[in-house]
Amino acid sequence: MKRIGRALYLILAFVLLYLPIVYLAYFSFSSGKDMVRFQHFSWVHYQVLWSDKELLAIFLQTIILAILSSLIATAIGTCGAWGIFRLRGYRRKTMLVLNNVLMVAPDVIIGASFLICFTALGIGLGFFSVLLSHIAFSIPIVVLMVLPRLQDLDLTLIDAAQDLGAGRGVIFNQIVLPEIMPGILSGLFMALTYSLDDFAVTFFVTGNGFKTLSVEIYSRARQGINLEINALSTVMLLVVMLLAGGYLFLTRQHELALGARS
Amino acid sequence: MRSKSSFFIIPYVLWLLLFVVMPMILLAVNAFTNGQGQVSLVNLRAFLTNGACLKMMVNSFWYAVLITGLTLLISYPLALVIAHCRHQRVWLLLVILPTWINLLLKTYAFIGLLGQHGLINQALQLIGLAPRQLLFTKTAFVIVAAYIEIPFMVLPIYNSLHALDQQIIAAARDLGASSWQTFWRVVWPLTLPGVRAGVQAVFIPSLSLFMITRLIGGNKVITLGTAIEEYFLTTMNWHMGSMIGVILIVIMVLVLLATSGKEQNK
C-alpha cells in the first residue's frame, strides 16, 4: 500500500515536472498555429525555424558566448580557488564571502548593478558587456567547484612529490592538476549552463545590437504563441537529453570502475 | 611560491573589485543620491511614504513565502520518495534535467498550458467546470514560479536525506517509534539543514522574479524585481531603482540570517 502510494506520487510529480516540456514538443509537430488543438503532423515549424536566419544567428551567438565566457571564467576561477586555498584566517573568510556575493544576489540586482558599472566605466552595451557579465557571474561557481577538490587534496602527496625530486611546475601539472580536474570540469560545465540559462542579467546589460536566445524568446513570447519557438525548444530538449545521457553513461562507467576497486 | 601564486590570483582579485565590490558600492551610491548627484535620502523617503511601494514590497514578500511554501510542500515528499527508490541517481538526474532547459522556454510552455483553451482548461471542462481565465492571474504566477523552483528545493533536501545514517532510523524504530514519530522526531530535524538550504535557494530568487510576472502574471503581479526592472529600463530612474535594489538586498540578508541562525547555535 505504502509502496503504491510512493510510486503514484513519484509518477505524478514527474508527469507534472515534464508536462510543460512535453506539451511544447508535442505542439511543435502540429500544423496549426496555437497550442490548443493538434491539427495534423507536420514539419512546417522546423522548416520555418531552419529558414529563420536571424534566430539561427542568435542561437550561434548564444553558444559562442557560453563557450567563451565559461572557458575564461574557468581559468580565472581556478586561479582564484588556488589563491583562496593558500590564504588562511580572516583573509580567506573575506575572500569567500565576497566570492559568494554573486551566488546569492538575485539576477535583477546583478543585472542592474552591472548596468550602472558599465555606464560608469564607459563600456558600451553589446556583445562585450554581455560577455564580461557572463564571465563575472560564472566565476564564483567555478571557485566553489574547484576549492573543495583543493581542500581534499592530500598535502602529503605534494610532500611526496617534493621528496622524489619534483619541482614546482611538475608538482602543479602532474599532481595538483589531475587531482582537481574533476572540480575544474564541473565548474566549466556549471559556467556553461549558467551562461546558456541566463536571461535577467543579459536583459539588463545588452544593448539593441546583441541578443541571446533567452532575450529573443522573451520578446517573441510577449507577443504570444509562436510554434516556431516550440520547434526550437524541442531541438534544445534533444540536445539536453543527449548531454544527460552521456553524463549518466560516463558516471556509470566511473562507478563501475570504482566498484571493481573496492 | 608566494610571489607566483599572487601573480596568478590577479585576474581573480580584479574580478572581485570590478564586478563584486564596485557594483555594490555604485548601487548604494545611486540609491542615496538624487538626480543632481547630491547625497540625499529622497529615494528612501519616496519609497517609505508611497503606499503603493510599501504594498508592493509586502506583496512581493508574501508571494515569495507562498512560492517557497508550495515548492517545499511538493519537494519534500518527492525527495523522500526518491531517497527510498532504487536507481536514485537516475531519478535525481530526471529532476535536474528540466533546469537545463531554458527558463524562458518553460515559462513559455505555461502560456499555452494555462491559455483560455489550453490543456488545463480542457481538463477542467472534462470534470464539468467552466473554462476560466488562468493566465495573467496571481495564482498562475505562484504555480509557474513554484514549478521552476522545484528542482532547487529537491536537491538539498535529497542530499541531507541521503546523508542520513540508516542506522539512526533503525534505532528509532527499535526504540518503538512509529513511522510518523520516526519522521517527525528524527528524520525531519536531521534534514532541516537541507530544508533551510532549499528555502534559501528558492525564496531569494522568488523575491526578484520579473520575467515570469510579465509573461504569466500579466501586469497584475508586481514584485521588487519587476519594480527594479521598470525603474532601470523603462522609466530610467536609476536612483529609485537602486533604492529598491538596496531594500531587496536588506530583505535578502534578513532572510539569510533568519534561516541560518539556528544552525550556528549547534
Place this chain on the structure above:
Amino acid sequence: MKIIELKHVTRQYPDGFTALHDLNLSLESGKFYSLLGPSGSGKTTILRLIAGFDQPTQGEILFNGRKINDLPAAQRPLNTVFQNYALFPHLNVFENIAFGLKVKKVPADQIQVKVDRMLSLVRLEGFGQRSVQELSGGQQQRVAIARALVNQPKVLLLDESLSALDKKLRKTMQFELRSIQKQLGITFIFVTHDQEEALAMSDEIFVLNEGRLQQSGSPSAIYDEPVNEFVARFIGDSNLLMGHMIRDFEVEFDNHRFECADAGIKPGEQVQVLLRPEDLSLVAPQQGKIVVEVLSQLFLGDHYEIWAKDDAGFNWLIHTVEKAPTKRCGLHFAPDAIHVMRLGESESEFDQRLSQYEDNEK
C-alpha cells in the same frame, strides 16, 4: 661513519609551541634506527627536518658532515615512506614507482629495468599496471617503499609506516623491512609510537618525549636499563616503586631490603625501582621475598598476566608461564631484576655512573 647529525636543533612554531628542544642526534650509516615516542613527542618533526619539509629555528642538520639546513627536500639524497603512503591516486603502480626517476629524466629503458627490480624486491612482480587504489594496505605499503627506494637514497625515512596495517601484516612487514634494510645496507630511520615494533626491528632506538631525547641505545639496553620513569613506563610493562638506597648493591623498597645490582648512588638517596613483570615468579609463600595475594589472572596465550597485592598495598603485575600455585604465594626475583633509577638523572650522567662501577667490578 656518521651520515646524519642533528646539533642543538630547536624547532619552535610561530605560535610559541616548541616541538624540539636543543636536540642532538647522530646516526651512522647502514643501521636501522627508530625514533620512538608518544604523539607530540617531536619524532615526526625530526623526520620532517631531516627530509627537508621543515627547517629548524636553531641548530644544524648535517649530512655526511655537510650542513643541509636550507637544501630543498627535492635535492636531498634521502626519501620518505609516508604515514598514509601518499601514493598518487591517478597513477598506476608502475608510474608511482617511476615518478622520481621520470622527474630526474632517467631514460625510459633504464626506468623499466629499475622499476622491475624494485617490484621484485618488494615482491609485487606483475602488479605494475594495477591501479594503486585496488591494492590492499600491505601492497600499498610495499609500493610506497619501492617508490622511495628506486631513487637509491642514502637514507630511507619511514613515518609511522606500519601503523595502518593489522597486527599480523605488521609483523610480516617488520620482518620484510628489516631484511630489505640488511640487503641494501642503507640507513633506515623509522618513526613509531609502537615500542614492540621499535624493539623488534632497530639497531638503535631514540626515545623521545615532549621534544626532548630521553634515552638512546640498543633495544636491550633501553628495555633493561631505562634511564627514567618515562622510558620505563613507555617501553614494556613495569612495576615501579619508590625506595631508597641503603648502600651499594642494597636497596630498600616496599618495607623490605633487597640485594641489587646497582651502585654509585650515595646511601639514603631516594630512588625509583623498576621490576619487569616477566622477571617475577610466584613460589610458595615462605620461599618468596615478598608475600602477595593473587587478585586476578588472565591467560593471554603465551603467558599468564597476574595481578597480586602485597601487605604494603602495592599491586604487582606478574607475567609467568604457569598459573599462580595458591591464592597466597611468595614473590621471587633475582637481584639483577631490580633496576634502580635516580630521580632526574640524565642519560649522560646515567651512562657515566654505569661505566664507573662497571669498571670497579672488573
